[in-house]
Amino acid sequence: MDVLCTHPMFGPESGKNGWKDLPLVYEKVRVRNETRCSSFLHIFESEGCRMVEMSCEEHDKVAARSQFLSHSIGRILAEMGIESTSMNTKSFETLVKLKESATNDSFDLFSGLFIHNRFAQQELMNLEQSFEKVKQRLLKKMSEQQSLSSV
Incomplete structure (x- = not known):
């Protein structure tokens, strides 16, 4: 066989x-x-x-990083309710297309990417940690600007 x-x-x-x-x-x-x-x-x-x-193992690692991550971000954008606007930038159009692409697939497909790929949970944690790092950098920058403004 x-x-x-x-x-x-x-x-x-x-x-x-x-x-x-x-x-x-x-x-x-x-x-x-x-x-x-x-x-x-x-x-x-x-x-x-x-x-x-x-190899199947390499496929799963790459798929968790590419396929699962893009579906996750698309689903997050859908939860945010983003829609096309009259003043879209090219990068925003890309986000709208990503949202549409992700939501054109069933939630069962998306959850299957998570449940049946042992590397997907780590990618979800990486996404969350990376978001938090970016958020903290923004808040720090805002705090620095506010400190300068009050002088």
């Missing part, structure tokens, strides 16, 4: 206009029939997927 782990790093929304340049991650865990394995992978390659060979 062959074991080939695959994960198309896209879903119905991002792949709706084709798979060109979208990543398909795979690991040949145990492949005895190389012809069959190559034929299967060729299906994705012929559709234009960017083929990325990596």
Whole structure:
């Protein structure tokens, strides 16, 4: 029996206009029939997927950092209720698109990224700690400015 782990790093929304340049991650865990394995992978390659060979463990680490983190930030932006405005900057448009992309996927998919990836909880803690560091820097700067103003 062959074991080939695959994960198309896209879903119905991002792949709706084709798979060109979208990543398909795979690991040949145990492949005895190389012809069959190559034929299967060729299906994705012929559709234009960017083929990325990596271990399952490395995939989970990278997915927690990229996929779970982007979904988390998108969900946070949705909770904040951000919407497009008449004076959007390019960076704000990017945030609105991130929110829309994250909320186009089900909450079950999002929670699955958290529950079934042992590296996701650490990324959530990193996000929280990083937010707190930025917040503290801002508050410190504000305090410094207020001290200068009162002199």
